[in-house]
Amino acid sequence: MLSLQILANGLILGGLYACIAAGFSLVWGVLNVINILHGSFIVLGGYLAFFAYSIAGIHPFLAILIAAPLFFALGYVLQAGLINRMIAAPVLLTLTLTFGLDLMLSNAMLVAFSADFRKLILEPPLGVLSLGALVLPVDRLSAMALALALTGLLYLVLARSRIGRAIVAVRMDREAAALMGVNVRRIYAVTFGLGALMAGASGALLAMIFPISPLVGPVYLGKAFVICVLGGLGSVPGAMIGGLTLGVVESFGALWFGPEHAVTLSFTLLIVVLVIRPSGLLGRKGYE
Amino acid sequence: MKRDALAAVALFALIAALPLSGDSYWMRLGTTMLMYGVLAISWNFIGGMAGYPSFASAAFFGLGAYTGAVAQKLGVPMALAWGLAGIFALAFAAALGLALLRLRGHYFAIASLVVAEVLRELVNAATDLTGGGMGLNLPIPRLASVQAQAVFFFYAMLALAALAFATTLVVVRSRLGFGLRCIQQNESAADMLGVNTTRYKVAAFMLSGVFVGVAGAIYASWLHYIEPPDVFDVLYSVKAIVMVLLGGAGSVFGPLVGAALFLSLEELVWRNYLQVHTGVLGLLIVLLVMFLPRGLMSLRFGVWGRA
Numbered sequence: 001m002l003s004l005q006i007l008a009n010g011l012i013l014g015g016l017y018a019c020i021a022a023g024f025s026l027v028w029g030v031l032n033v034i035n036i037l038h039g040s041f042i043v044l045g046g047y048l049a050f051f052a053y054s055i056a057g058i059h060p061f062l063a064i065l066i067a068a069p070l071f072f073a074l075g076y077v078l079q080a081g082l083i084n085r086m087i088a089a090p091v092l093l094t095l096t097l098t099f100g101l102d103l104m105l106s107n108a109m110l111v112a113f114s115a116d117f118r119k120l121i122l123e124p125p126l127g128v129l130s131l132g133a134l135v136l137p138v139d140r141l142s143a144m145a146l147a148l149a150l151t152g153l154l155y156l157v158l159a160r161s162r163i164g165r166a167i168v169a170v171r172m173d174r175e176a177a178a179l180m181g182v183n184v185r186r187i188y189a190v191t192f193g194l195g196a197l198m199a200g201a202s203g204a205l206l207a208m209i210f211p212i213s214p215l216v217g218p219v220y221l222g223k224a225f226v227i228c229v230l231g232g233l234g235s236v237p238g239a240m241i242g243g244l245t246l247g248v249v250e251s252f253g254a255l256w257f258g259p260e261h262a263v264t265l266s267f268t269l270l271i272v273v274l275v276i277r278p279s280g281l282l283g284r285k286g287y288e
Numbered sequence: 289m290k291r292d293a294l295a296a297v298a299l300f301a302l303i304a305a306l307p308l309s310g311d312s313y314w315m316r317l318g319t320t321m322l323m324y325g326v327l328a329i330s331w332n333f334i335g336g337m338a339g340y341p342s343f344a345s346a347a348f349f350g351l352g353a354y355t356g357a358v359a360q361k362l363g364v365p366m367a368l369a370w371g372l373a374g375i376f377a378l379a380f381a382a383a384l385g386l387a388l389l390r391l392r393g394h395y396f397a398i399a400s401l402v403v404a405e406v407l408r409e410l411v412n413a414a415t416d417l418t419g420g421g422m423g424l425n426l427p428i429p430r431l432a433s434v435q436a437q438a439v440f441f442f443y444a445m446l447a448l449a450a451l452a453f454a455t456t457l458v459v460v461r462s463r464l465g466f467g468l469r470c471i472q473q474n475e476s477a478a479d480m481l482g483v484n485t486t487r488y489k490v491a492a493f494m495l496s497g498v499f500v501g502v503a504g505a506i507y508a509s510w511l512h513y514i515e516p517p518d519v520f521d522v523l524y525s526v527k528a529i530v531m532v533l534l535g536g537a538g539s540v541f542g543p544l545v546g547a548a549l550f551l552s553l554e555e556l557v558w559r560n561y562l563q564v565h566t567g568v569l570g571l572l573i574v575l576l577v578m579f580l581p582r583g584l585m586s587l588r589f590g591v592w593g594r595a
Binding site: 028032034082085086089090091092093095096097099100101102103104105106107108110111218222225229260261263264267268270271274275 | 335341387388390391393394395397398399401402403405406409410412413522526529530533563564565566567569570571572573574576577578
């Protein structure tokens with residue numbers, strides 16, 4: 001029974017992880033840019049939800065609707081104005097560029113919000129759902145459901161919409177897409193915007209569950225790395241499978257080895273998968 | 289080669305005269321600069337010559353620091369502990385390289401980036417041996433004065449930097465350096481033409497680890513205290529890269545110049561804008577990447593090593 005509870009906990013965590021990683025994976029897969037800013041975007045989304053609730057009383061689920069356009073705009077502008085100039089440069093340079101931007105953003109957040117951990121506490125609390133011996137906190141459960149819904153929405157956008165098909169086309173073959181009349185630079189900007197949107201939205205969801213501080217950005221970034229490698233790059237279903245896998249592995253790892261080894265376990269998993277299957281467990285180039 | 293070697297001897301002799309100033313602040317800056325120099329020179333072997341974006345410097349640095357510290361805690365004399373740190377870093381780099389160097393580009397970067405995180409967590413968890421999050425105190429060397437200690441560690445770091453630099457001079461002219469440049473330009477072609485790419489890359493990775501490991505051990509002895517978040521700081525990896533980019537990989541002196549320039553910038557920013565110093569550092573990195581294409585291009589196209 002204990003293991004069923006742990007499995008449920010892991011899946012709930014994993015749903016949130018999927019949402020964290022989907023945008024990161026998309027940017028990596030389409031732009032070939034590792035967006036070190038992703039972790040800080042998540043934290044910023046968390047602060048947005050926190051202040052929306054504590055100042056204006058806006059429920060975090062609704063705060064996502066505010067976060068989405070803001071983060072999309074932020075990502076779009078960053079990519080169109082800055083990162084697009086460097087997009088043809090080697091791997092190392094775009095990585096260093098986003099790292100520099102991340103230092104700036106996290107420092108700005110540190111000055112603005114201080115390093116204190118804050119927690120968004122819903123009033124009244126949503127309570128728990130008991131299914132037999134299973135106990136599920138409703139706030140986590142609903143956050144996970146929303147996270148999965150968002151990830152599913154991203155999948156639909158990529159699979160069905162005109163702009164989504166263009167994004168997938170650019171990922172598969174940039175030159176061919178350009179020849180077919182796709183404005184590659186605009187697609188890059190839209191993709192980066194979508195990545196930022198997913199980060200901001202998942203941050204708003206996480207704020208309900210975990211304490212936020214400018215210092216936790218790298219933790220989420222690390223998880224996004226692991227999930228991307230597990231699921232394969234640029235694939236939304238991959239991010240979903242990778243996220244759920246990581247959530248379950250972390251939960252059981254904490255049970256078996258102790259919670260202090262959760263990070264070691266996930267990173268060891270990352271290195272093992274990288275060495276055995278560099279393209280990810282589900283990795284393949286091509287369609288969504 | 290002769291000209292480079294002569295210039296290097298002159299440069300290091302000049303640096304060696306720094307203790308004559310007798311100023312503790314300058315001694316600390318000088319030691320830090322030499323340590324940064326070791327980081328940059330070491331990264332150059334794998335990043336500059338072979339073109340593999342390694343983020344493993346922090347892992348080697350922390351591993352060396354903890355090897356040296358734990359060895360001294362167990363009663364090994366300081367100099368021997370430093371040597372042990374180098375051997376550990378070398379062996380670790382060899383094992384790690386065999387596994388990770390099959391990856392290319394982003395994947396290699398990420399894999400090398402998380403190694404430091406894993407090591408940090410392991411050190412954090414092994415409380416009995418390493419003191420965990422409480423950190424580890426090191427014995428203070430029996431030297432006459434604080435000033436004498438500062439001078440001692442300065443010369444230790446200077447010797448290490450000189451050794452690393454001399455290794456660069458040798459490697460650039462050797463078969464290994466030639467092979468690494470081939471790998472940077474086109475690995476598949478190099479492989480096809482009979483360069484044993486795996487062996488060359490692992491050798492470069494080991495070179496990029498050994499000196500950093502010793503530098504970590506010297507750093508630990510110098511500060512008398514280390515803790516996991518300090519010595520496994522990912523910024524060590526990033527700084528090494530930024531310094532080489534700053535100096536430009538176009539000449540063998542690039543990493544040294546980059547280290548000196550970077551430290552000056554860092555110190556100025558740190559002194560004047562304490563609250564926002566990481567932000568300003570970030571801005572510098574962004575500006576560097578955007579507007580210093582020459583140093584960057586030389587990395588990409590391998591203008592390594594002048595005649």
